[in-house]
Amino acid sequence: MIRTREGTVAEICVEREDLQEIRVEIGGSRMPALVYTDISGRVAKGDRVLVNTTAHFLGLGTGGYDFVIANLNNTKADITGAGHIMKLRYTPLQLKCLAAEEQQSKLHSVIESFESLGGRPVVTIPLHSMLGPICALAKRLKPGVKTGYVMTDGAALPAAFSKTITDLKKKGLLDIVVTCGNAFGGDLETVNFYTGIIAAVEAEKCDLVIVGMGPGITGTGTRYGFTGVEQGYIIDGINTLGGLPVAVPRISFSDTRQRHWGISHHSLTVLGRIAKTTSLLPLPELEGTKLEYITGQLREHGIEKKHIIVFNRGEEVLQAMEDYGLKTTTMGRNAEEDRDFFLGVGASVMALRGLLL
Structure with a gap:
């Protein structure tokens, strides 16, 4: 109701x-x-x-x-533009769009002729708050890099809801938004995240593609009851397309909830249980006890044997955020209050040096 x-x-x-x-x-x-x-x-x-x-x-x-x-003062509206693909399907608010895949689209042949990503890295994020810092550091490291965001339907569905997207595009940090599934309002629309990635890479020629949900992750405190499980099958999907999935983990030593301490139980479930294929898993170089804690989590959940783990320093992301005036928070905490979260994000971008950046 x-x-x-x-x-x-x-x-x-x-x-x-x-x-x-x-x-x-x-x-x-x-x-x-x-x-x-x-x-x-x-x-x-x-x-x-x-x-x-x-x-x-x-x-x-x-x-x-x-x-x-x-x-209620204007109850009549008419359809404009091309396209026959529906989003918010079979609800009173269903709306049509021109999807990149459909035959009316000028991108149809590009999508249809796709063969492989050829080992290209594609970043997948569990939280929308990671998008800004990733784009900022990527642009700091390589100002000419073209960034694309494939927004899934795991959280907010309208791209317009994201103040992060608006801010990043205004600052020139995010170049293209592709909304996939039932998410809508991007520069391009696609039916699923597979074709979303293909459209970003092949049609828009993005160098760095980031895949993940919009604002408002849903969680229940149970092992499988959170919408971030999508990161697992996104990892598998990137591998299916012939890419290299770069899985950004959710790390915090500031969250008071034990299940999110160190590597969040969300990331442990995704990497240990949901994903069936291998990803590149960048981790930040943290001090002694914190490093011991997260490496223990990796061993306990069988992640160190399943994924390719690399350690990088992530501090440069803090300077990138300052340079571009990003005031990003995660669960209400800023970079000073949850430094390790942002170092984890920064380490993921640093892992792309020599690959994309």
């Missing part, structure tokens, strides 16, 4: 082509809400809107926003 309420647009705070951030008055209170213009069209101050208030009512989710379902 969803919780809906009618409200009145009281203020438009942010105006973008693909999104409006508004304040909507519902029952005497003004609440922040988002309008995805691909779904609801644009709204104006004073418009009556139908709002999904479920997440705010339950206190859930990233951002604390309600979501506009429809503009």
